[in-house]
Amino acid sequence: MHKTKVSLVKLRDYESKNVYQAVKKSVDLLGGLEKIVKPHAKVFVKINHLSPPSSPESAIVTHPAFTKEVLRLLKEFNLKITVGDDIQSKQKDGFILSGYRQVCKELEVPLVNLKEIGFKEVICHGQILKKIYISPLVLESDFILNLPKLKTHSFTIFTGAIKNMFGIIPSGLRLKYHRQYSKTEIFSQMLVDIFSCAPPHLTIMDAVVAMEGEGPSAGNPRTVGVILASKNAVALDAVATKITGFNPMDIYTTQNAHKRGLGTAKIEEIEVVGEKIHEVEAKNFKHSAIAIGLLQRKIPSFLHAYFQDQLILIPKVKIDKCTVCMECISICPLGAAKLDRNTAWIDKSLCIHCMCCHEVCRFQAIKLKQRPAGRIFRMVSSLYNRVGSKFS
Numbered sequence: 001m002h003k004t005k006v007s008l009v010k011l012r013d014y015e016s017k018n019v020y021q022a023v024k025k026s027v028d029l030l031g032g033l034e035k036i037v038k039p040h041a042k043v044f045v046k047i048n049h050l051s052p053p054s055s056p057e058s059a060i061v062t063h064p065a066f067t068k069e070v071l072r073l074l075k076e077f078n079l080k081i082t083v084g085d086d087i088q089s090k091q092k093d094g095f096i097l098s099g100y101r102q103v104c105k106e107l108e109v110p111l112v113n114l115k116e117i118g119f120k121e122v123i124c125h126g127q128i129l130k131k132i133y134i135s136p137l138v139l140e141s142d143f144i145l146n147l148p149k150l151k152t153h154s155f156t157i158f159t160g161a162i163k164n165m166f167g168i169i170p171s172g173l174r175l176k177y178h179r180q181y182s183k184t185e186i187f188s189q190m191l192v193d194i195f196s197c198a199p200p201h202l203t204i205m206d207a208v209v210a211m212e213g214e215g216p217s218a219g220n221p222r223t224v225g226v227i228l229a230s231k232n233a234v235a236l237d238a239v240a241t242k243i244t245g246f247n248p249m250d251i252y253t254t255q256n257a258h259k260r261g262l263g264t265a266k267i268e269e270i271e272v273v274g275e276k277i278h279e280v281e282a283k284n285f286k287h288s289a290i291a292i293g294l295l296q297r298k299i300p301s302f303l304h305a306y307f308q309d310q311l312i313l314i315p316k317v318k319i320d321k322c323t324v325c326m327e328c329i330s331i332c333p334l335g336a337a338k339l340d341r342n343t344a345w346i347d348k349s350l351c352i353h354c355m356c357c358h359e360v361c362r363f364q365a366i367k368l369k370q371r372p373a374g375r376i377f378r379m380v381s382s383l384y385n386r387v388g389s390k391f392s
Contacts (some may be wrong), residue, residue: 004264010022044082082110088330124193152213316369
């Protein structure tokens with residue numbers, strides 16, 4: 001049986017020469033770029049660039065030094081390249097702080113905030129979505145290159161290749177979907193719907209410095225020291241989650257995409273080339289406070305609602321860290337984030353626990369609290385998962 005390939009290449013820093021060699025090797029292990037993309041093709045490069053803008057050292061965005069060397073490799077093949085993401089920024093140019101504007105200017109590659117050129121309606125044969133609005137840059141490209149950052153996520157547990165494609169739709173629609181699909185499993189199905197409308201032809205993941213803990217923006221940078229590449233984003237996410245101590249099937253986006261036949265999430269069905277998974281595993285990688293995995297899914301159905309309620313993460317503003325930047329207020333889909341004198345606060349009666357406020361806060365001013373029973377369940381689940389992962 002033909003197995004899907006995922007390449008693993010060690011890379012300990014973002015020094016230009018090292019990154020280029022590692023990126024080239026990761027693609028060569030898949031057969032070489034010349035076997036994947038045709039010359040003169042229109043290539044859209046989807047980076048991970050959260051709003052509001054942040055510096056690359058925070059490990060929130062795909063590192064621009066990583067993207068720069070990917071672009072250098074692409075330019076060797078006479079391709080028509082455009083880099084983009086849909087971002088919100090109070091600054092005139094939201095790509096300056098991250099370093100992306102400088103990198104793309106130096107390489108003479110167009111860098112586009114997708115909202116500036118609008119979106120087109122397309123039919124979506126999804127489990128949740130029946131139509132969707134996608135950037136024409138994506139729709140009209142011959143080749144989609146996905147450059148996600150390996151991070152944990154306080155709502156979907158893990159954010160990687162599949163979830164990175166969420167950024168090809170308008171930010172207002174993303175907020176709407178956060179409001180409509182407040183359950184993690186349903187939200188993840190929606191993410192896979194969007195992914196299925198524009199599956200990338202190649203994915204190269206920046207896991208040199210990942211984010212652990214309460215990602216995707218309030219966690220802590222963690223050196224993993226590897227990049228992953230694959231023509232199948234689902235298989236790549238499966239390997240990435242395995243490296244960071246997850247069971248791939250415990251991640252709803254990966255699980256759902258696997259069930260739909262969009263790729264495989266079974267490690268035994270994936271040919272890992274380059275390094276071996278056990279050689280690059282990130283030991284004691286900190287997951288989000290949400291308890292996940294085998295134990296949670298084996299609890300009796302009559303207790304499930306109780307545990308789900310206990311596991312809810314409750315955002316709370318840390319007054320001493322709040323800078324009143326208003327980003328949480330701007331992004332909250334239901335107006336639960338409010339301003340009171342000189343600080344923001346969260347109205348619990350309106351909060352749907354979508355974690356948008358937590359995701360957008362660059363100052364770690366929004367803490368996620370969990371009820372006592374939820375904390376206990378999380379510790380037990382975490383222990384169960386660690387023991388179980390040794391046999392999976």
